[in-house]
Amino acid sequence: MSKYYQPEIETASVEELRAIQNEKLVKQVKHVYENVEYYRNLMDEKGVKPEDIKSVDDLHKLPFLTKADLRDAYPYGLLGTDLKNCVRIQSTSGTTGRRVVAFYTQADVDLWEECCARAIVAVGGTNEDVCQVAYGYGLFTGGPGLNGGSHKVGCLTLPMSSGNTERQIQFMRDLHSTIICCTPSYAAYIGETLKEMGLTPDDIDLKAGIFGAEPWTEEMRRDIEKSLGIKAYDIYGLTETSGPGVSFECEEQTGMHINEDHFLAEIIDPETGEVLPEGSKGELVFTSLDKEAFPLLRYRTRDICVLSRKKCSCGRTLIKMTKPMGRSDDMLIIRGVNVFPSQIETVLLKEGYSANYLIEVDRANNTDTLDVSVELTPDQFSDTVKDLAAKEKALANAIKTMLGINPKVHLVAPKTITRSEGKAVRVIDKRKLHD
Amino acid sequence: MSVKQISVFIENKKGKLAEATRFIADHNINLRALSIADTQDFGILRIICDDPKMADAALKDGGYITTVTDVLAAAISDTPGSLASILEVLSDANVVVEYTYAFNSSKAGAYMIFRVDDNQVAAAALAGAGIKTANQEDLF
Ligand SMILES: [Zn+2]
Numbered sequence: 001m002s003k004y005y006q007p008e009i010e011t012a013s014v015e016e017l018r019a020i021q022n023e024k025l026v027k028q029v030k031h032v033y034e035n036v037e038y039y040r041n042l043m044d045e046k047g048v049k050p051e052d053i054k055s056v057d058d059l060h061k062l063p064f065l066t067k068a069d070l071r072d073a074y075p076y077g078l079l080g081t082d083l084k085n086c087v088r089i090q091s092t093s094g095t096t097g098r099r100v101v102a103f104y105t106q107a108d109v110d111l112w113e114e115c116c117a118r119a120i121v122a123v124g125g126t127n128e129d130v131c132q133v134a135y136g137y138g139l140f141t142g143g144p145g146l147n148g149g150s151h152k153v154g155c156l157t158l159p160m161s162s163g164n165t166e167r168q169i170q171f172m173r174d175l176h177s178t179i180i181c182c183t184p185s186y187a188a189y190i191g192e193t194l195k196e197m198g199l200t201p202d203d204i205d206l207k208a209g210i211f212g213a214e215p216w217t218e219e220m221r222r223d224i225e226k227s228l229g230i231k232a233y234d235i236y237g238l239t240e241t242s243g244p245g246v247s248f249e250c251e252e253q254t255g256m257h258i259n260e261d262h263f264l265a266e267i268i269d270p271e272t273g274e275v276l277p278e279g280s281k282g283e284l285v286f287t288s289l290d291k292e293a294f295p296l297l298r299y300r301t302r303d304i305c306v307l308s309r310k311k312c313s314c315g316r317t318l319i320k321m322t323k324p325m326g327r328s329d330d331m332l333i334i335r336g337v338n339v340f341p342s343q344i345e346t347v348l349l350k351e352g353y354s355a356n357y358l359i360e361v362d363r364a365n366n367t368d369t370l371d372v373s374v375e376l377t378p379d380q381f382s383d384t385v386k387d388l389a390a391k392e393k394a395l396a397n398a399i400k401t402m403l404g405i406n407p408k409v410h411l412v413a414p415k416t417i418t419r420s421e422g423k424a425v426r427v428i429d430k431r432k433l434h435d
Numbered sequence: 436m437s438v439k440q441i442s443v444f445i446e447n448k449k450g451k452l453a454e455a456t457r458f459i460a461d462h463n464i465n466l467r468a469l470s471i472a473d474t475q476d477f478g479i480l481r482i483i484c485d486d487p488k489m490a491d492a493a494l495k496d497g498g499y500i501t502t503v504t505d506v507l508a509a510a511i512s513d514t515p516g517s518l519a520s521i522l523e524v525l526s527d528a529n530v531v532v533e534y535t536y537a538f539n540s541s542k543a544g545a546y547m548i549f550r551v552d553d554n555q556v557a558a559a560a561l562a563g564a565g566i567k568t569a570n571q572e573d574l575f
Contacts, residue, residue: 376444381500383442383479383550384533385472392476410476413446415498 003315005121005153006114009261010316014309017317020261022055024289029053029062031080032295038069038077039297056264059287060275065299067100070240075101080295091139092239093337093404100239103293108242109148111290115237115245115259116149122250122257122314123208123233125179127154130205134168134182134190135213137161140336141243142213146181149245155179162186165193169204176205183336184216184224184232188366191227201229210235212244214336215324215431220366221253234323240299241286247321250314257318258307262289265319266298267307270328281306283328284321302329332429334361334368337405341426344407347398348374356417362430370407372399375414436558436568437505439487440548443480444500447473455480458497464490467574468538468548481536483508483548485575507549507557508569511537518547521566525551528560543574 004010012020030050032039042063043049052061070078079086088104104112125131131150135142143161150157158177160168168190171177180187187209194204206228212235224232236256237244246263247256258265267282268275276282284301288294303324312320332339341359348357353374360371374395382388388411396409445451452471459466459482468483484490487503494501511517525532531552539545546569551557558568 376500378495378500378502381442381444381502383440383481383502383504385474385479386533388477388479389474411444412477413444413451413498414500416446 003121005118010118010257010318012261012317014317017260018056021264021289024261025056025059025264025287026050026053028287028289028295029297031292032297035080036078036295038073039063039065042069059264059266059298062287062298064273064285065296067098067300067302070100071098078294078296079103081105081292086293089139090141090144090239090243093140098338098340098343102239102242104242105292108291108293111262112145112242112245113148113152115242115248115262116145116235117152118149118259119210119233119235119245119248120146120149120153120155120179122248122316123179123210123231124251125150125153125155125208129153129155129178130158130176131155131179131181132158132160132168132172132177134160134162134180134186135244140213141237141239142181142183145237145243145245146210150179150181165190166197169194169197169199172204172206178205179208179210180206180228180230181210181235183213184211184220185214185335185363185366185368187211187224187228187232188220191224192366195227201227204229206230208233210248212236214333236321236324238301240294240296240301241288242291246286250312250316252313254312255308255320255322257312257314257316257320260318262291263287264289265307265321267305268300270300270302270304278307278309281325284324300328302327302331304328330427332359332361332427334370334403334405337403339370339403339405343402344372344399345426347395347402348372351395351398352380353377353395356414357426358417359427360430361428368431370405371410372396372407373410373412373417375417376411377414436507436562436570437554438483438508438548438569438571438574440504440506440550441482441484441487441491441494442502442504443482443494445471445473445478445480447475447477452478452480455499458494458499459490462490462493462497464493465575467540467543468536468546470536470548472534481548483538483574485571487571504550505554507551507554507561508546508574509549509561510567510569511545511547513545520564521547521549521561524560524564524566525549525557528556530557530560540574543569546574 033050086103092100137143233249235244237246247258264287266285270283284303304326305322356375358373392409465485470481533550
């Protein structure tokens with residue numbers, strides 16, 4: 001088997017790629033203008049007609065889409081085709097208003113799985129490999145995406161989903177898994193469990209892992225590589241664009257090749273929206289070039305990164321993006337779940353607390369921890385420990401219901417949460433992810 | 436027959452309790468009893484003093500979260516089993532005791548403070564058993 005899943009695309013010359021992109025973009029803009037009223041209105045407001053978009057050079061004329069648009073258009077407002085042509089939805093966790101529900105036609109599923117197949121081949125996967133998919137299955141894109149990619153490559157696919165780690169290791173040993181796909185924190189956990197079971201990397205046949213859906217550091221990469229005896233590769237994607245596989249790492253492990261025949265990438269200044277030249281650090285924006293059901297144009301990911309077309313030793317010509325270095329909004333990713341501080345604030349206010357709170361995120365034993373401290377108000381105080389403990393518990397439950405993550409809640413005295421320039425410092429992320 | 440107890444919210448951080456007791460001393464609050472209940476995160480400092488209204492206002496002024504609760508102060512004799520018999524009386528009267536603590540002063544004698552769900556029922560039951568409950572001024 002080839003070193004590439006689709007060599008004609010992955011190693012195409014820049015001119016060839018540009019020609020593909022130009023053709024697809026013109027067609028896609030027309031498709032969206034005709035079928036997506038929401039985006040047509042945005043284009044009309046900006047005075048842009050489909051005829052104005054003749055090539056990728058005209059991309060900057062198109063309006064942006066943001067998460068707020070997704071919320072306004074929920075659930076069907078950005079559909080690019082009749083529902084009867086759709087065969088699947090996937091969704092992010094998160095509550096209404098924050099939850100992204102994306103639609104797929106069969107062609108959309110196929111192109112997504114192809115992207116994942118490219119990622120698997122890039123880490124050395126062939127039809128002789130046994131691919132253990134330990135991402136969650138269901139609404140979350142991780143499991144279904146890599147599962148589909150693994151099928152396309154022809155790997156023997158183990159649809160394990162996440163959890164039940166000893167069983168994961170047992171299957172890994174009995175069926176000789178060679179590739180594992182999951183979140184990096186789960187990979188680290190599998191490594192620890194392996195050790196606890198008295199086993200070493202020599203007792204398993206894994207050679208490579210594809211890890212994504214949450215931020216991770218080079219230090220974590222080294223730890224995982226050591227504990228599982230593998231090469232660990234990054235994969236990037238978001239439900240809005242399809243799922244994992246929008247970009248993927250190759251053997252060089254220095255950034256992720258973007259599948260730019262499907263997803264056109266731009267870097268913009270998050271303040272002004274101005275397109276920045278290659279090599280600049282800014283917000284990543286994606287235009288989906290051929291998706292039918294959920295064809296987002298110029299979608300602002302809020303991820304901050306750098307693009308580079310520097311020659312890669314793997315032979316791929318697809319542009320590379322760095323691992324996201326941060327966010328242009330205040331979103332946190334905690335245990336793979338997208339969390340906005342405002343969601344926690346909403347719960348606090350609803351439960352009668354003040355907006356003086358502090359969110360602390362850390363990582364202990366490779367698992368993210370969430371601590372929420374909130375100032376107690378005089379009318380919530382009680383002279384019994386039982387009442388106050390019950391209040392902490394009720395608040396923790398309300399936050400868990402909102403986010404799906406169990407926080408630790410701490411009631412603190414008034415005016416103890418640091419205020420800087422009159423505004424509270426609301427989030428401390430101690431995970432040091434951007435090293 | 437009950438006394439006013441002030442409860443103060445204290446964060447379970449180093450120096451916070453000392454800070455609060457220093458505050459009380461600096462404001463000339465005449466303490467008769469003090470007890471602390473704590474968890475990993477927070478503590479509740481409970482005090483009985485001669486002028487609860489003034490003390491509560493001073494603490495609130497100082498930025499503390501406080502609440503004033505009516506509690507029972509029952510005189511206990513220096514004989515074995517006197518606490519047990521009080522608790523039996525309360526239990527027989529179906530009174531729920533949230534917490535209790537003791538104090539002893541050379542002037543007023545030994546007392547147990549009871550925080551119960553129904554002060555009236557509890558005081559009547561204790562009176563029926565010949566156990567005296569104190570007023571604020573009895574303690575000073
Ligand atoms: Zn490469």
